[in-house]
Amino acid sequence: MTSWVKFTVSIPDTHQDALVAQLSTAGFGGFVQEDDYIDCYVEKKKWTSGVQTRSREVLQRFAKEYPKLELRTETTDVEDRNWNAEWERSAGIVDATKKIVIKPSWKSLRRRDKGKIVLHIDPKMSFGTGHHETTRVCLRLMEYYVRRGDHVADFGTGTGVLAIAAAKLGASRVIAVDTDSWSFENASENVLRNKAGDRITVHKGSIVALGKRPFDLVVANIDLPTITKFLGRLLTLTRKGGVLILSGLLMTDLVPVLRLINRRSIIPLLLADEGEWIGFALQRT
Structure with missing residues (x-):
């Protein structure tokens, strides 16, 4: 039996989504959010000094952002x-x-869902069920820019929700990657x-x-440090005239991202936001 x-x-619940998004980069396998606290889970053997240090650093940064x-x-x-029972609840x-x-598999479609694009997503302990604002921001941007026949890359796929959305919006080929074993298994099952x-x-x-061949559209719903680290490679993977969608x-983060963009051959196309979260659609020139 695995120990955790x-x-x-x-x-407070008003700030939980923001903290979960940041703690998700620290090495936790899953989160359960309640009214006034978050339970973050990690296998005991993976509760390393590195995970503990990253958790403290995230909390220190978060405390500076929200000093009250x-x-x-x-x-x-x-x-x-x-x-599974935990997630189903x-x-x-x-x-x-x-x-x-x-829609998770244990829920029935509602009458008002008729005619809509339905993404069947069963989460394990991966990020991307649609409950978080950044997933919805990405999906709104993808509705604008995914074209029938596009080749799409999803960097940091989580549950695979964005890759699946790309396919259902008309993409003919999608490659999705994630370094996390849970996410890889979960995304594969959801596909x-x-x-x-x-x-x-x-x-x-x-x-x-993701290989070396450029894509018509690349989406990365991750975080600012990862975007900063990989922006050059993400642009290389986006064909000239293609679209790069960034969120998380x-x-x-708006000013730091704008500074990154100004140094590159990029045209900002659209900014989307929900709550305190933002996403960009950018065109490579």
Whole structure:
């Protein structure tokens, strides 16, 4: 039986999504959000000094961004549990955009969903169920810019939701990558669940797994440090005249991102936002 560590952070629900997005880069396998706290889970054998250090650094940065918040933490050991049951209790149908809904397999479609694009997504412990603003921001931008027959890359695919959306919006070929084993397995299962295996290939790996041939559209719903690190490679993977969609960014990241863009051969096409989160559609020149 697998043992887990539960790292609990006391925080109001108004700020939980922002903190979960940042803690998701620290090495946790999954999150459960309650009214006034977040439970962050990681396998005990993976509760390394590196994960602990990254968690502290995330909380320190977050405390500087929101100095009025009093963040309290607690660490406890827990035994294995039925994670699917945990997720089933918390996940429901999401109206991601006006024409895209995201539905777990244990939920039935509603009458008002008729005629919409339905993404069948069962989360394991991966990021991207449609409940988070950044997923919805990406989907709104993708509705504008994915064209029938496009070749699309999804960097940091999570549940595979954006790759599957690209295929259902008309892309003929999608390559999705993620370094996380949970995400790779979850995305692969969701691709099959959506009968999209003929158009989507999922790889476990980083950006090199996307190959060298440029794509018509590249989407990366990650975070500012990762975008800063890989922006040059993401642009190389975007064909000239193609579109790069970036999200996982807070409103406070706007100025740093604009500085990055100004140094490159990029035309800003569209900025989308929801709550305190933003996403960009950029054209490579």
